[in-house]
Amino acid sequence: MKQIQFIYKDEEAFxxxxxxxSQWRDSRVYSTILFHIFTGKRDEKMIDFLCSKIRSVxxxxxxxxxxxxxxxxxxxFTDAEIVISCTFFEYATTRVEALQYALTPGNLKEVAExxxxxxxxxxxxxxxxMLTTIRGxxxxxxxxxxxxxxxxxxxxxxxxxxxxINGVETCVFSSTGGYMEHGVVFLLLxxxxxxxEVSFITGWKxxxxxxxxxxxxxxxxxxxxxxxxxxxxxxxxxxENNEDFFLNTLEFPFFYHxxxxxxxxxxxxxxPDGSLVxxxxxxxxxxxxxxxxxxxxxxDATQDEASRLLPFVPDCIFVFSCAGRRTFWGDxxxxxxxxxxxxxxxxxxxxxxxxxxxxxxxxxxxxxxxVIAAMREGEPKLIEKRRIGTPHxxxxxxxxIINRMATFIKATTEELEELNGQLSRMALTDGLTGLYxxxxxxxxxxxxxxxxxDDDIYLIMLDLDHxxxxxxxxxxxxxxxxxxxxxxxxxxxxxxxxxxxxSGRWGGEEFMIMVRSSDESEVPALAEKIRExxxxxxxxxxxxxxxxxxxTKIRPGENADxxxxxxxxxxxxxxxxxxxxxxxx
Numbered sequence: 001m002k003q004i005q006f007i008y009k010d011e012e013a014f015x016x017x018x019x020x021x022s023q024w025r026d027s028r029v030y031s032t033i034l035f036h037i038f039t040g041k042r043d044e045k046m047i048d049f050l051c052s053k054i055r056s057v058x059x060x061x062x063x064x065x066x067x068x069x070x071x072x073x074x075x076x077f078t079d080a081e082i083v084i085s086c087t088f089f090e091y092a093t094t095r096v097e098a099l100q101y102a103l104t105p106g107n108l109k110e111v112a113e114x115x116x117x118x119x120x121x122x123x124x125x126x127x128x129x130m131l132t133t134i135r136g137x138x139x140x141x142x143x144x145x146x147x148x149x150x151x152x153x154x155x156x157x158x159x160x161x162x163x164x165i166n167g168v169e170t171c172v173f174s175s176t177g178g179y180m181e182h183g184v185v186f187l188l189l190x191x192x193x194x195x196x197e198v199s200f201i202t203g204w205k206x207x208x209x210x211x212x213x214x215x216x217x218x219x220x221x222x223x224x225x226x227x228x229x230x231x232x233x234x235x236x237x238x239x240e241n242n243e244d245f246f247l248n249t250l251e252f253p254f255f256y257h258x259x260x261x262x263x264x265x266x267x268x269x270x271x272p273d274g275s276l277v278x279x280x281x282x283x284x285x286x287x288x289x290x291x292x293x294x295x296x297x298x299x300d301a302t303q304d305e306a307s308r309l310l311p312f313v314p315d316c317i318f319v320f321s322c323a324g325r326r327t328f329w330g331d332x333x334x335x336x337x338x339x340x341x342x343x344x345x346x347x348x349x350x351x352x353x354x355x356x357x358x359x360x361x362x363x364x365x366x367x368x369x370x371v372i373a374a375m376r377e378g379e380p381k382l383i384e385k386r387r388i389g390t391p392h393x394x395x396x397x398x399x400x401i402i403n404r405m406a407t408f409i410k411a412t413t414e415e416l417e418e419l420n421g422q423l424s425r426m427a428l429t430d431g432l433t434g435l436y437x438x439x440x441x442x443x444x445x446x447x448x449x450x451x452x453x454d455d456d457i458y459l460i461m462l463d464l465d466h467x468x469x470x471x472x473x474x475x476x477x478x479x480x481x482x483x484x485x486x487x488x489x490x491x492x493x494x495x496x497x498x499x500x501x502x503s504g505r506w507g508g509e510e511f512m513i514m515v516r517s518s519d520e521s522e523v524p525a526l527a528e529k530i531r532e533x534x535x536x537x538x539x540x541x542x543x544x545x546x547x548x549x550x551x552t553k554i555r556p557g558e559n560a561d562x563x564x565x566x567x568x569x570x571x572x573x574x575x576x577x578x579x580x581x582x583x584x585x
Contacts, residue, residue, distance in 0.1 A: 001089055001315035001377045002028075003346045005073050008050070008082035018057040021086050025058065032089040032096040033058055034187070036318075037065030038350040040081045040163030042171045044179050050082070051173065061086075062098050064174040064185045066131045066160035068350035069323040070334075075342025077326065077334035077351075081163070085348040087316060091377045094191040095124050100177025103184050105137050112145020115186060119149050124190040127198075129318070129373070130157030132184035134353050135168045135268070138219030140281040142184075143356070143363045154198045155363050156373045158320035158352030159279070165247050165323050170353070189375070197312045197374040200357050201305050203298030203337075204264060204368055206255040206289035208236065213286040221267065221276040224288075228274025229267075236290065241270040250324030250368060254282070255291035259362040264291055266324065266367040279354050280365045291368070293328045298337050305372060306340035306388040313381050314374035317341045319349035324368040326351045337370070340388050345374065430505040432480060433487035441504030441512050445560045448514060457554045458523040459567040460513040462486075462530065465546045465579040467509040474541040482545055483509065489533045512564075520553065527551050527582045535580060546580035548572075 004024070006017050025033065035054055039047065047065075054063055071083035089096060099118060101111045119125050128149070132139075146155060160170035173179045189196070211232060215223035224232050233239040239248045246268055253264040265288075267276035282288075309317070319338055326334045341347040355366040428440045436444070448457050464470075464486060471479040483505075490503040490511060501515040513530075517523050527549045534547045550570025554563045570585035577583070 001087060001094075001375060003085055003087045003316045003348070005083070005085040005346065005348050007073070007078065007080040008084060014050070014053060017084075018053060022057055024088070028088060028090065029092075030088045030090050031092050031094045033061040034087045034089065034096055035061060035063035035065075036085045036087070036348065037063060037173075038068040038071045038083050039065065040068065040070070040079075042067050042162055042169040042181065044171070046082075047171070047173055047179055050084075051175070051178075055175075062096060062175045062187075064098055064129075064131060064172075064187055066133075066158075066172040066185070066350070067162045067170045068352070069161040069163060069165055070326055070331075070351045072319050072321065072335075072338050072347060072349040072351075075335070075339045075347040077331065077338070079163075079331060083348075083350075089194075089377065091191065091193040093193045094377055095122075095188075095194075097122075097188040098174045098176040099186045099188065100172070100174045100180070101184050101186075102180060103133060103137065103142075103182050108137070108139070108141035109145050111184065112142055112148070115146065116149055119153060119188070122188060122190070124192075125153055125188045126190035126194055127154040127156070127188075127196040127373070127375075129187040129189065130155060130184065130356050131172050131187075132157065132159055132356075133170045133172055133180075133182050134159035134279050135170060137182075138278070138280055139354070139356075139365050140219065143280065143365055146363045147358070147361055151361065153358075154196050154373070155356065155358040156198050156318075156320065156371050157356045158350065158371065159354035159356075161323055161351065161353040165250075165327065166243055193377050195312075195376045197309060197314065197376075198357060198372065199305060199308075200355070200359075200366060200369050200371045201298075201301040202262070202264060202291075202369050203301045204253065204255065204291040204293050205297065207292050208290050210287045210289055211254075213282055213284050213288065216282050216284045216286075219278045219281050220271075221278055221282050223275075229276045230270040230274040232290070233267075233270075245270055247327065250322070251328050252290050252292060253324070253368045254288040256282075256286050256288035258286075259359065259364055261359055261364065263364055263366060264368045265365075279367070293325075293368075298325075302337045302370070303340045303388050306344050309341070309344050309372075309374050310388065311380070312374055312376065314345040314376045316375055317345045317347040318373045318375070319347060320352050320355050320371040320373075321349060322355055322366070322368045322370070323351045323353060325370065341372070343388050430487075433484055433505050435487050435490065435511070436502060436504030438504060438506050438512075441502060441506070441514070442560065444502050444504075445512075445514050445563075448516075449554060449558075449560055449563075453516070455516045455518040456520070458515050458517060459552050459554065459563055460515065460523065460527045460530070461506065461550045461564075461567045461571045462490075462511040462513070462547050463549075463571055463575070464509040464534075465548055465575070467545075470542050470545065478539065478541050482539060482542070485537050485539070486511065486534055486545075486547065489530060489537075512567075523553075524551050524582060524584045527584075531580065531582055548574035548579050549582045550574060551582060551584040
């Protein structure tokens, strides 16, 4: 596999480039010639001209391309309007085919089903490159459908964009279907000697507190934390709902866990009602965070990935990198994160409106991500192990400020989260014993009664016998030690029956335990074990301290107050019977 990359300058220079490629073809053995064409503008006339020129000089060649927000050539960013790469597949067993479909919001499942059939008819397929228009369509149905393609087939690619990052005029085209403003091109790659290695990297890190998706409808993200989703971007980043909304939010995507991997998703537009239009669905219940780019992490990730690819010994590497990564770095430094791949093999690609990669079974759509597809024909050649890239010593200007501000925000967020966690625990727990406080244990009893479950709910109320004497004779410090020790027994013993059983300090020397059981004999036995354990404790001064316990089962239709009154009476019956007893009432 060999690759030639060049920029379209004018018709005369293009003729010369094609003539050189033709000479190369005539001097080599090859199976397929494949052109990738990436253009900044949706210019149907120019695209048709380029395609017809290729057909006239190389009639058997395949070509595919799309509009793009800049290209990657020889591993570096270029803002040239048209960039072309020509790949020669040299092994006779290698096969490449192009398929193309019109794309509408209503035919995504149909397109996926058609491609599945095509792949089933071609056992040689090992990988599928995907170039697609995205704007105005949720790609969820297409991704879900293509996830059903047989296991082992890699799927990767990117979404079309144009030189105006806010523009909606995009296109795809190929030697099979020609020019389309709403469509998808699939390049089927495979054969006995074709080998693929695909992956993705981000380098973006989650920042701030979790945001809960409280309302969503398909790819319309309505609410975060019960407020219009747009408010998150305005409140924390002061991003306004104007023509630059997409540009500004690309650098700050949502970061969440999906299909077993960490994924990022950026909004496309904000609606007047404050909802956000996403390029793929986000379901209610998802917990997401805003993410930011960390330059050091990004470069470490790309250099690690390039080093990982080195033993694979690829013949060429294709990179599908989000437009947000270009805007993050700026045009002068955008190539920093892709030049490492050029040290491994000739690297080309484009800047996308979304990236696609199959991980395990699932085809996922990404944002602000870099998808890497390395290809090789035949067995790998022997190579010398080496480290790719050079240590980065720092950055100047905008990227340096971003890194330092992000570090500051991350540190302060962690401090606030820790403080909020402490305040939350304080609001729910008793400060001395660490058990739930009375308000929280009451709330949990009420909530437990309202649940529809097969097992029964029991309450155990515990009161330490003669505790006032402990305080009066030995002091409150000793009294606190007794309370803490009794709470420790409950922490170790109360959960013996079921996960979710809870205990709390009811007040003073009284404790309440709520347990679930389908066996009525289990709960008195548990209470007896707690009584015995407390009685076995030995304290300096008072020696042994005992406890009286009441047990009751909550009856059908009964409220929490009635059950608490009954368990309290059972406990006091134990005291009246001589203390250090368990009474089931």
